[in-house]
Amino acid sequence: MTPRTPTQGSTREEPLLEVENLRTSFPTDRGDVTAVDGISFGVDTGEIFGIVGESGSGKSVTALSILGLAADGEVEADAIRFRGEELSTREMSAVRGGEISMIFQDPMSSLNPVMTVGEQIAEVVRHHGEVGESTGILSELRRKYVTGTSDSSRSWQRAVELLDTVGIPDPEQRANEYPHQLSGGMKQRVMIAQALAGDPSLIIADEPTTALDVTIEAQILNELFELRDEFGVSIVLITHDLAVVRETCDRVAVMYAGELMETARTETLFDEPTHPYTKGLLRSIPRVDDDREWLNAIDGTVPDPFNRPSGCPFRDRCDAAFELCSEPLDRYDATGTDHEVRCHLQHDAVDIDDGEPVVEGSLHSRLDGTETEPLDERSGVVEPGGERQ
Amino acid sequence: MTDGSDPLLVAEDVKKHFTVEQGMLDRLFSDSEVVHAVDGVSLEVATEETLGVVGESGCGKSTLGRTLARLHDPTEGVIRFDGEDISSLSGARLKELRKDVQMIFQDPLSSLNPRKAVGEIVGKPLEVHDIATGEEKTARVRELFEEVGLNPDTRHRYPHEFSGGQRQRIGIARALAVEPKLIIADEPVSALDVSVQAQIINLMKRLQAEYQLSYVFIAHDLSVVKHVSDRVAVMYLGEVVETGPTDDIFERPEHPYTRSLLHAIPSVEGETGRREILLEGNPPSPIDPPTGCRFHTRCPEYIDGECAKVDPELTAVDGADTSAPAHRVACHWLEHDSSERAAQSPFDRDERGDGAVDTGLTDD
Numbered sequence: 001m002t003p004r005t006p007t008q009g010s011t012r013e014e015p016l017l018e019v020e021n022l023r024t025s026f027p028t029d030r031g032d033v034t035a036v037d038g039i040s041f042g043v044d045t046g047e048i049f050g051i052v053g054e055s056g057s058g059k060s061v062t063a064l065s066i067l068g069l070a071a072d073g074e075v076e077a078d079a080i081r082f083r084g085e086e087l088s089t090r091e092m093s094a095v096r097g098g099e100i101s102m103i104f105q106d107p108m109s110s111l112n113p114v115m116t117v118g119e120q121i122a123e124v125v126r127h128h129g130e131v132g133e134s135t136g137i138l139s140e141l142r143r144k145y146v147t148g149t150s151d152s153s154r155s156w157q158r159a160v161e162l163l164d165t166v167g168i169p170d171p172e173q174r175a176n177e178y179p180h181q182l183s184g185g186m187k188q189r190v191m192i193a194q195a196l197a198g199d200p201s202l203i204i205a206d207e208p209t210t211a212l213d214v215t216i217e218a219q220i221l222n223e224l225f226e227l228r229d230e231f232g233v234s235i236v237l238i239t240h241d242l243a244v245v246r247e248t249c250d251r252v253a254v255m256y257a258g259e260l261m262e263t264a265r266t267e268t269l270f271d272e273p274t275h276p277y278t279k280g281l282l283r284s285i286p287r288v289d290d291d292r293e294w295l296n297a298i299d300g301t302v303p304d305p306f307n308r309p310s311g312c313p314f315r316d317r318c319d320a321a322f323e324l325c326s327e328p329l330d331r332y333d334a335t336g337t338d339h340e341v342r343c344h345l346q347h348d349a350v351d352i353d354d355g356e357p358v359v360e361g362s363l364h365s366r367l368d369g370t371e372t373e374p375l376d377e378r379s380g381v382v383e384p385g386g387e388r389q
Numbered sequence: 390m391t392d393g394s395d396p397l398l399v400a401e402d403v404k405k406h407f408t409v410e411q412g413m414l415d416r417l418f419s420d421s422e423v424v425h426a427v428d429g430v431s432l433e434v435a436t437e438e439t440l441g442v443v444g445e446s447g448c449g450k451s452t453l454g455r456t457l458a459r460l461h462d463p464t465e466g467v468i469r470f471d472g473e474d475i476s477s478l479s480g481a482r483l484k485e486l487r488k489d490v491q492m493i494f495q496d497p498l499s500s501l502n503p504r505k506a507v508g509e510i511v512g513k514p515l516e517v518h519d520i521a522t523g524e525e526k527t528a529r530v531r532e533l534f535e536e537v538g539l540n541p542d543t544r545h546r547y548p549h550e551f552s553g554g555q556r557q558r559i560g561i562a563r564a565l566a567v568e569p570k571l572i573i574a575d576e577p578v579s580a581l582d583v584s585v586q587a588q589i590i591n592l593m594k595r596l597q598a599e600y601q602l603s604y605v606f607i608a609h610d611l612s613v614v615k616h617v618s619d620r621v622a623v624m625y626l627g628e629v630v631e632t633g634p635t636d637d638i639f640e641r642p643e644h645p646y647t648r649s650l651l652h653a654i655p656s657v658e659g660e661t662g663r664r665e666i667l668l669e670g671n672p673p674s675p676i677d678p679p680t681g682c683r684f685h686t687r688c689p690e691y692i693d694g695e696c697a698k699v700d701p702e703l704t705a706v707d708g709a710d711t712s713a714p715a716h717r718v719a720c721h722w723l724e725h726d727s728s729e730r731a732a733q734s735p736f737d738r739d740e741r742g743d744g745a746v747d748t749g750l751t752d753d
Binding site for chain 2: 219243292293296
């Protein structure tokens with residue numbers, strides 16, 4: 001197993017969206033903060049691709065960077081390709097809202113509170129669809145402040161149709177309502193309708209169900225499934241919720257401190273998690289069907305963005321950390337196809353002997369022959385009570 | 390845990406209604422609108438027990454928590470703590486109660502004063518209740534910091550300098566300062582990341598054993614509630630629709646609402662694929678709750694002619710004794726034969742074929 005470039009060995013066809021070595025940093029008073037640190041992934045046509053991570057891991061910034069919406073951020077990438085063509089920032093703004101659209105987490109703050117929802121959707125239809133209605137600034141201003149969009153116009157009818165598509169009852173009437181008149185789930189459906197207005201082939205959904213109750217969450221996720229099944233839309237689903245990922249996504253990338261730690265098909269990730277962080281996350285979730293007295297928490301907190309450790313960002317919290325972990329991360333193939341892990345335990349020169357990683361001679365000498373640190377039993381996690389499970 | 394001794398906290402038919410602010414003309418000429426946030430809740434919590442309260446947003450679980458902690462005055466009903474009626478305490482006697490009943494809030498950032506050093510925040514209750522001052526207070530604050538897993542030397546920092554999990558630890562230390570008997574925790578982990586959530590849950594469980602604490606644990610996440618609770622109360626639109634020991638609720642749920650909620654939980658184990666949706670639409674408004682059983686407008690097991698007319702009472706299920714901590718359900722199906730229910734229920738059928746229940750709200 002050796003580090004490889006993203007395209008090598010992949011059995012999949014050319015992805016719809018391909019991101020190579022994306023880096024986003026934000027200048028602050030205390031210096032630059034790297035929010036996304038060199039990530040690469042691809043999304044296939046008709047695929048639901050999940051990016052899962054804790055808050056501050058950079059998953060939302062990833063989405064915003066791809067769309068060119070990371071305000072103040074310095075975005076660098078070797079390539080961001082859509083349908084095989086490289087997109088410059090300028091081209092991205094033409095694609096954004098149309099071919100690629102976004103659903104935000106909090107619909108209340110993403111919808112305009114002083115425009116009816118129908119009006120907001122119709123506006124997107126006019127700008128991205130071929131309805132032959134004027135989108136000049138004067139006619140938009142007239143619609144916005146004087147006449148409203150005419151009920152008989154094609155853009156309005158399309159808006160009503162879209163509200164119907166996303167399962168809003170009485171769409172004709174609802175289109176005339178303001179966001180505050182709708183419940184959380186309904187508002188999220190409006191966001192989805194708006195994202196659909198430009199006939200997208202890719203939708204980036206940033207925590208679309210986080211603010212919702214489980215029952216409503218199930219409804220919204222089903223709505224996303226239907227978009228994929230009916231319209232063949234690809235979806236990038238950004239979430240912190242592993243359970244949502246598991247039931248929704250085809251492939252998943254686990255993000256930690258700006259890096260993708262593990263990327264795999266969903267079944268593989270949940271059945272054979274390989275990165276210690278993925279394993280830790282899966283163990284820390286309370287389940288309806290377990291009888292554990294103590295949850296296996298991951299001790300510690302995410303690294304300070306101003307003071308990131310060298311090498312693997314997870315090594316300070318990792319039970320399996322050993323000498324190689326301070327080296328920059330590499331990408332390794334793990335079990336099966338399409339399974340990439342960024343963890344030095346997967347290095348060819350590392351063997352696990354008696355639960356401890358042993359580094360082969362040649363590599364070892366390169367590292368000044370530092371002592372091998374003791375490695376806890378791989379599955380062991382120390383509880384606050386002090387017991388070891 | 391409940392044998393013999395009197396429960397620590399008892400609520401009897403507690404109601405909390407809010408009047409909606411309206412214009413003057415409305416107030417003059419019509420009845421004002423009333424939000425029935427909590428509408429007749431009875432429950433009890435034993436010493437060292439955790440009662441989980443679950444429900445969708447807007448079901449009144451937070452209002453119930455605040456009313457039990459006497460941050461709200463109950464509109465009706467009786468709350469007893471340690472045998473004493475606390476429903477109308479005020480002034481000095483209410484302050485005394487605060488030594489025994491504390492709260493932990495969902496969002497630690499908005500419940501911690503941003504202009505105060507966290508050591509001051511944690512030490513304040515000691516001052517207010519004349520428990521400790523000066524050196525003694527400082528020593529106690531250091532002790533509390535260590536107890537909740539914070540470095541005591543960070544006590545001069547301000548809340549914004551801490552991470553979400555650390556802030557929640559500060560909130561817990563503050564609640565712990567007066568050595569209360571009961572802590573009402575309103576969504577204490579829902580704003581936290583999973584890895585941190587597990588740390589806080591473990592911390593709360595350890596403190597419970599150490600200080601013999603009772604918890605009312607309010608949450609919308611059923612897996613978390615299952616993990617921490619001894620007993621559970623499921624709320625819908627201001628009422629408790631099912632309550633009982635945690636295992637009963639999760640393994641033998643009786644109320645269609647409880648069953649729907651459990652059905653809707655996504656899991657990281659077991660079969661994958663879509664969740665079947667048995668609960669369509671949104672909860673109705675608590676301003677004008679439905680007649681009869683409040684769940685009848687969304688119920689997948691609705692009985693025509695009964696559910697919309699009569700509000701079912703909490704009744705002990707077969708096999709459970711009639712005492713309050715037992716498994717009780719408010720549903721008309723309890724009055725019917727179980728085979729009759731199995732014939733109609735979408736939950737009891739192994740295969741949902743041609744007879745699948747149409748909730749009437751599926752999009753087409």
